[in-house]
Amino acid sequence: MDEIGLKIDAFLQQHLDAYIEETIRLCAQPSISARGEGIEECAQMVIGMLEQRGLEVQRFETPGNPIIVGHIDGRSPRTLLCYNHYDVQPPEPLERWTSPPFEPTIRGGALYGRGTSDDKGEFVARLAALDAVREAHGGDLPCGITFVVEGEEEVSSPNVAWFVRQHTELLRCQGAIWEVGGVGPDGRPHNALGYRGILAVHLNVTSMKQDAHSGNAHALPSAAWRLNWLLNSLKGPDERIRIPGFYEHVLPPSEMDLELLEAMPEQESMLRQVYGVKHFAGGRQGAELERAVFEPTCNIQGLASGYQGDGAKTIIPAGASAKLDFRLVPDQEPDDILAKLQAHLQREGFSDVELVRLGAMWPAKTDSSDPFVQLTSRTGEEVYGQPSLIVPMIGGSSPVYAFAGPLGGIPVVSAGVGYWDNRMHAPDEHIRIQDFINGSRHIARIMAEFGRI
Amino acid sequence: MDEIGLKIDAFLQQHLDAYIEETIRLCAQPSISARGEGIEECAQMVIGMLEQRGLEVQRFETPGNPIIVGHIDGRSPRTLLCYNHYDVQPPEPLERWTSPPFEPTIRGGALYGRGTSDDKGEFVARLAALDAVREAHGGDLPCGITFVVEGEEEVSSPNVAWFVRQHTELLRCQGAIWEVGGVGPDGRPHNALGYRGILAVHLNVTSMKQDAHSGNAHALPSAAWRLNWLLNSLKGPDERIRIPGFYEHVLPPSEMDLELLEAMPEQESMLRQVYGVKHFAGGRQGAELERAVFEPTCNIQGLASGYQGDGAKTIIPAGASAKLDFRLVPDQEPDDILAKLQAHLQREGFSDVELVRLGAMWPAKTDSSDPFVQLTSRTGEEVYGQPSLIVPMIGGSSPVYAFAGPLGGIPVVSAGVGYWDNRMHAPDEHIRIQDFINGSRHIARIMAEFGRI
Numbered sequence: 001m002d003e004i005g006l007k008i009d010a011f012l013q014q015h016l017d018a019y020i021e022e023t024i025r026l027c028a029q030p031s032i033s034a035r036g037e038g039i040e041e042c043a044q045m046v047i048g049m050l051e052q053r054g055l056e057v058q059r060f061e062t063p064g065n066p067i068i069v070g071h072i073d074g075r076s077p078r079t080l081l082c083y084n085h086y087d088v089q090p091p092e093p094l095e096r097w098t099s100p101p102f103e104p105t106i107r108g109g110a111l112y113g114r115g116t117s118d119d120k121g122e123f124v125a126r127l128a129a130l131d132a133v134r135e136a137h138g139g140d141l142p143c144g145i146t147f148v149v150e151g152e153e154e155v156s157s158p159n160v161a162w163f164v165r166q167h168t169e170l171l172r173c174q175g176a177i178w179e180v181g182g183v184g185p186d187g188r189p190h191n192a193l194g195y196r197g198i199l200a201v202h203l204n205v206t207s208m209k210q211d212a213h214s215g216n217a218h219a220l221p222s223a224a225w226r227l228n229w230l231l232n233s234l235k236g237p238d239e240r241i242r243i244p245g246f247y248e249h250v251l252p253p254s255e256m257d258l259e260l261l262e263a264m265p266e267q268e269s270m271l272r273q274v275y276g277v278k279h280f281a282g283g284r285q286g287a288e289l290e291r292a293v294f295e296p297t298c299n300i301q302g303l304a305s306g307y308q309g310d311g312a313k314t315i316i317p318a319g320a321s322a323k324l325d326f327r328l329v330p331d332q333e334p335d336d337i338l339a340k341l342q343a344h345l346q347r348e349g350f351s352d353v354e355l356v357r358l359g360a361m362w363p364a365k366t367d368s369s370d371p372f373v374q375l376t377s378r379t380g381e382e383v384y385g386q387p388s389l390i391v392p393m394i395g396g397s398s399p400v401y402a403f404a405g406p407l408g409g410i411p412v413v414s415a416g417v418g419y420w421d422n423r424m425h426a427p428d429e430h431i432r433i434q435d436f437i438n439g440s441r442h443i444a445r446i447m448a449e450f451g452r453i
Numbered sequence: 454m455d456e457i458g459l460k461i462d463a464f465l466q467q468h469l470d471a472y473i474e475e476t477i478r479l480c481a482q483p484s485i486s487a488r489g490e491g492i493e494e495c496a497q498m499v500i501g502m503l504e505q506r507g508l509e510v511q512r513f514e515t516p517g518n519p520i521i522v523g524h525i526d527g528r529s530p531r532t533l534l535c536y537n538h539y540d541v542q543p544p545e546p547l548e549r550w551t552s553p554p555f556e557p558t559i560r561g562g563a564l565y566g567r568g569t570s571d572d573k574g575e576f577v578a579r580l581a582a583l584d585a586v587r588e589a590h591g592g593d594l595p596c597g598i599t600f601v602v603e604g605e606e607e608v609s610s611p612n613v614a615w616f617v618r619q620h621t622e623l624l625r626c627q628g629a630i631w632e633v634g635g636v637g638p639d640g641r642p643h644n645a646l647g648y649r650g651i652l653a654v655h656l657n658v659t660s661m662k663q664d665a666h667s668g669n670a671h672a673l674p675s676a677a678w679r680l681n682w683l684l685n686s687l688k689g690p691d692e693r694i695r696i697p698g699f700y701e702h703v704l705p706p707s708e709m710d711l712e713l714l715e716a717m718p719e720q721e722s723m724l725r726q727v728y729g730v731k732h733f734a735g736g737r738q739g740a741e742l743e744r745a746v747f748e749p750t751c752n753i754q755g756l757a758s759g760y761q762g763d764g765a766k767t768i769i770p771a772g773a774s775a776k777l778d779f780r781l782v783p784d785q786e787p788d789d790i791l792a793k794l795q796a797h798l799q800r801e802g803f804s805d806v807e808l809v810r811l812g813a814m815w816p817a818k819t820d821s822s823d824p825f826v827q828l829t830s831r832t833g834e835e836v837y838g839q840p841s842l843i844v845p846m847i848g849g850s851s852p853v854y855a856f857a858g859p860l861g862g863i864p865v866v867s868a869g870v871g872y873w874d875n876r877m878h879a880p881d882e883h884i885r886i887q888d889f890i891n892g893s894r895h896i897a898r899i900m901a902e903f904g905r906i
Contacts, residue, residue: 035764200765208729208730213849215847216724218746219720219734219742219746231678271669275665275673281675297670298670299767302677304757304761305757312778312811313755314754314849315754316752323765327668395671425666425766426666
């Protein structure tokens with residue numbers, strides 16, 4: 001591996017500027033799935049980038065945004081699948097960006113812009129890895145490579161699951177590299193094996209036909225107060241979710257999970273520093289903060305009701321709404337949770353409240369003893385000079401479930417270009433150039449060795 | 454009174470066209486205090502209209518818009534004060550006006566335009582009453598008359614209270630006629646004797662330095678949830694406000710207030726129809742809806758937190774805010790309530806939440822047994838041919854308190870030119886010509902008799 005590794009590293013160092021330029025071009029193209037902005041243009045760019053490297057590209061229409069699949073054979077019959085997405089989060093609040101979100105800008109060794117980290121920079125780093133590993137093997141690839149690049153990850157990937165189920169032959173592979181890999185605050189490469197599921201819903205309360213003067217507040221019903229009472233019926237300050245049956249299918253972490261959790265560096269001081277936290281959710285502290293990732297959550301994404309401008313406006317709002325997401329752990333099922341939420345609203349007297357399902361993903365988890373996990377762990381250590389950190393479960397969600405099961409229980413690992421303070425989904429999202437290089441080096445090594453396990 | 458009454462009515466009928474013309478000229482002059490449009494021009498017109506009738510006029514500058522005071526002596530040493538304002542609400546939405554808001558237009562026996570009802574038409578009707586009652590008394594006035602015409606009523610009268618306190622000698626009087634009088638859907642003249650106070654506040658919760666990915670919801674604190682729990686500590690679905698000491702100074706309605714409440718027409722069916730209400734606040738119904746105006750309220754004007762756009766955005770909001778107004782009854786004090794709210798937030802663990810005082814008005818109430826109330830009630834019945842409806846307390850707020858207390862506990866009643874569907878603050882604001890005549894007839898009779906009680 002030494003000689004291949006040296007060739008990979010030399011190639012990537014030599015072509016770095018071109019790959020950063022390619023990332024800038026891709027990130028300059030907005031592709032906001034939440035409101036359908038720039039999707040088609042961005043999908044076209046992705047197709048071009050894959051075709052230009054000789055992959056056989058197919059574009060699949062879905063009820064939402066197109067899914068792009070690119071495949072190229074290699075010397076080994078084994079195929080490695082790379083999952084990425086070309087859509088991004090909305091950039092708001094705009095005023096909190098140091099440089100405009102869709103004008104990618106290099107500052108202090110990092111590239112700033114929406115999508116630089118999540119997930120366009122990562123996609124380009126993988127293309128760079130493919131180029132490098134091919135160059136290092138004299139123009140051949142050591143294994144087959146399949147890219148699946150979808151356009152709805154930021155809106156909960158509503159179409160990937162059925163797409164994979166319909167194309168298991170096309171997508172046949174023996175392992176997959178997931179998005180959002182990278183290094184932690186300690187500089188160690190992180191490998192996430194588990195993802196929580198999610199159920200996102202919108203609640204709409206309507207109490208009257210129109211807003212009323214607040215001089216009638218002793219008589220007329222307020223949608224804002226009803227929403228407040230509804231939310232209060234879901235969760236109190238102890239963070240325990242009050243929907244009956246909510247915890248019914250929750251699996252506790254395994255013995256090995258608990259060992260991996262114990263080996264993890266503490267998060268508390270990092271979270272305090274990055275987010276300026278004084279009191280954590282539910283009064284948790286220390287190791288409780290890591291352990292709690294095996295518990296489901298109920299989060300308010302946003303609240304809106306009545307007058308939000310300057311000064312006062314003496315109205316009783318006729319409408320109020322909240323967006324919620326529930327993060328789910330194995331073996332919770334989003335639609336079972338939705339049914340339990342509906343039943344709870346009925347019981348609590350909120351049957352008139354409109355409940356809209358915004359999206360769902362299922363939890364998924366790879367066994368930490370799988371050889372593929374050992375491979376990525378070993379190559380990670382080679383690139384980063386430190387032992388990989390294997391994270392049994394991360395707090396976020398990902399359509400891993402859509403691939404792992406339908407493709408025969410393949411192992412799925414994460415390896416990539418991120419670090420702990422990328423500001424994904426937030427203003428000033430960025431990627432460090434050194435992480436881009438290291439992420440490419442790591443992926444290229446995984447590709448080089450994947451055919452042999 | 455018969456002869457005087459006949460003379461008054463004949464004079465007003467004879468000069469009606471001139472008074473409608475005068476109203477049209479005044480309403481054609483925009484005077485939008487919310488954005489400072491046309492204030493000076495309109496103040497000049499008001500000064501001219503008062504001077505032209507021989508009143509001694511003084512103009513007082515304030516930190517906001519000028520307050521105009523006009524006074525004229527009468528045969529009796531007693532003085533009646535008329536409160537009016539020359540500013541108007543913004544006219545938007547313009548497209549919903551049948552004729553332009555500042556081009557007053559007569560249609561179907563009514564005059565349409567911004568300010569026709571609130572409060573310029575009312576002001577001219579009082580000038581007409583003054584002219585009529587002087588003519589009926591051979592050129593003298595039966596009592597002293599003082600007009601206070603301010604220019605900031607539509608922006609919560611921030612300068613009237615201190616102005617009155619500084620000029621109690623100039624404004625000395627034995628009773629006052631308030632704005633916004635008129636007739637209800639039943640054609641009976643309404644006389645409001647009480648107004649609730651108000652305390653408006655803004656609450657800002659900050660839980661972190663920045664929004665975070667909702668995959669961290671098991672650890673990072675949510676501003677939206679904290680706001681929810683804070684609000685829940687203020688009031689439950691029973692509408693009882695949970696701030697300790699909140700009800701300490703609440704006076705229950707008197708025996709006479711309860712009698713007046715019982716004599717009032719029921720509101721329930723009107724509220725159900727206009728607002729499409731199914732369940733009233735606190736489960737109230739029937740006479741409870743009228744009775745509850747003697748209770749203070751805690752209303753949410755608006756809520757804002759996190760993501761409010763289409764679809765989902767998987768964030769934990771770092772910030773959340775609410776605007777509240779508390780309607781207060783005698784003898785609650787806004788600043789005492791503010792202090793109690795602050796203390797409550799401290800006790801409940803919300804001492805980090807920013808609390809901003811947006812504005813305040815005090816409650817005020819005239820005793821229904823006051824002879825002045827009997828006078829306006831009797832003269833109202835004479836003009837309208839139906840018994841007056843005496844409303845002991847209305848739900849809204851008004852700067853009545855700014856006059857009543859500082860001027861020695863004077864009685865304050867409302868009598869005017871409005872009716873229940875004037876569209877005040879809305880497109881197609883108007884005044885019915887017959888209401889203008891009747892309002893003038895009523896005010897003139899009050900002026901004629903006021904010197905004798």
